[in-house]
Amino acid sequence: MGKDLxxxxxxxITRPFIFLSQWRSLPWFxxxxxxxxxxxxxxxxxxxxxxxxxxxxxxxxxxxxxYSGFFATLIWxxxxxxxxxxxxxxxxxxxxxxxxxxxxxxxxxxxxAATFIFSYLVSFWCLILVGAAALFVTFHNKxxxxxxxxxxxxxxxxxxxxxxxxxxxxLAIWTAFSPTGNYTLTMPVFGYISFNGPDFLNMIILxxxxxxxxxxxxxxxxxxxxxxxxxxxxxxxxxxxxERNAARISFAMFFISGILGIILFIRTILTPVFLVLFLxxxxxILYYSYKLVKADKKEMKDLGSLVGRKGFNYFLIAYDLIFxxxxxxxxx
Numbered sequence: 001m002g003k004d005l006x007x008x009x010x011x012x013i014t015r016p017f018i019f020l021s022q023w024r025s026l027p028w029f030x031x032x033x034x035x036x037x038x039x040x041x042x043x044x045x046x047x048x049x050x051x052x053x054x055x056x057x058x059x060x061x062x063x064x065x066x067y068s069g070f071f072a073t074l075i076w077x078x079x080x081x082x083x084x085x086x087x088x089x090x091x092x093x094x095x096x097x098x099x100x101x102x103x104x105x106x107x108x109x110x111x112x113a114a115t116f117i118f119s120y121l122v123s124f125w126c127l128i129l130v131g132a133a134a135l136f137v138t139f140h141n142k143x144x145x146x147x148x149x150x151x152x153x154x155x156x157x158x159x160x161x162x163x164x165x166x167x168x169x170x171l172a173i174w175t176a177f178s179p180t181g182n183y184t185l186t187m188p189v190f191g192y193i194s195f196n197g198p199d200f201l202n203m204i205i206l207x208x209x210x211x212x213x214x215x216x217x218x219x220x221x222x223x224x225x226x227x228x229x230x231x232x233x234x235x236x237x238x239x240x241x242x243e244r245n246a247a248r249i250s251f252a253m254f255f256i257s258g259i260l261g262i263i264l265f266i267r268t269i270l271t272p273v274f275l276v277l278f279l280x281x282x283x284x285i286l287y288y289s290y291k292l293v294k295a296d297k298k299e300m301k302d303l304g305s306l307v308g309r310k311g312f313n314y315f316l317i318a319y320d321l322i323f324x325x326x327x328x329x330x331x332x
Contacts, residue, residue, distance in 0.1 A: 033316040038066040040323035041169020041206070045199065048269055048329060058122060058176050065118035066165055069130065072111035073137060073161055079104055119168075123175035124190055126168055133164045151240035154229075155222055159214040166210045170195075170203040202268055209260040213318065216253035217311025219246045220292055223304030243300050244293075251289040254311065258282040261318055274325040278318060285314040
């Protein structure tokens with residue numbers, strides 16, 4: 001029996017990783033981009049200063065916390081949206097029978113625990129942020145987006161999951177080092193948080209960029225999933241206002257996100273070279289978004305999926321450019 005268990009041990013250890021690698025079609029570009037994305041915010045908030053073991057530890061813990069949270073969020077979404085996925089994404093794990101509901105629930109708990117642990121190691125403030133976001137996402141995915149009657153409720157609040165990335169990175173810097181900002185708040189148990197007014201405004205701009213860029217790509221995907229969302233009573237822009245209006249709102253959000261990105265580059269340490277690259281990516285996604293607005297109704301479903309994917313790449317690349325810009329600036 002002991003030999004049998006020893007023989008099975010490698011499979012027991014590797015099977016979860018094999019499953020995660022095959023669970024969704026996540027391109028390597030995305031998986032690497034998430035590392036850059038999660039590192040970029042604390043690097044931007046930290047600014048141009050010498051790096052030591054302390055800041056490197058904060059950056060690594062931030063990546064681990066947010067990466068764990070990313071997987072946890074996707075898995076919880078698959079669990080709560082199983083009825084919708086059965087219609088529009090039958091190849092996903094639970095509808096396809098690749099994994100049972102109970103086992104997927106255990107995987108979600110594992111990633112959630114990792115998120116909380118790594119967040120706590122950054123600071124107690126970051127743990128509170130992640131905890132509050134987790135509670136909201138849980139109720140939003142499981143109950144609120146199916147029962148709240150506000151038009152487009154689901155897509156109005158879904159980007160909050162990504163907004164946490166922008167807040168977490170700044171919060172990590174403001175709470176992990178000795179207070180040096182113009183504004184310092186100290187609370188029992190929580191500890192201190194210290195920041196400058198301009199840095200706080202930079203965070204707000206990044207939060208708004210994140211919200212509009214992520215929501216802009218969600219709407220075309222909502223056009224693609226409109227049939228399943230209508231059957232389940234999920235209120236997206238497409239199910240609330242129609243696919244054509246959803247495409248128009250998406251284009252407006254892409255446009256607003258680009259303006260916010262330009263402002264962020266101008267206000268911070270980011271350089272004109274990478275601003276030019278950002279502008280190129282922005283114009284590219286605006287072109288495809290406009291094609292969706294003008295598409296025939298029959299074409300909108302397939303084109304919506306394409307624009308949604310390209311829009312998410314635009315969102316990721318913007319963060320990747322921030323990471324590369326700050327990294328090269330510091331190395332220089």
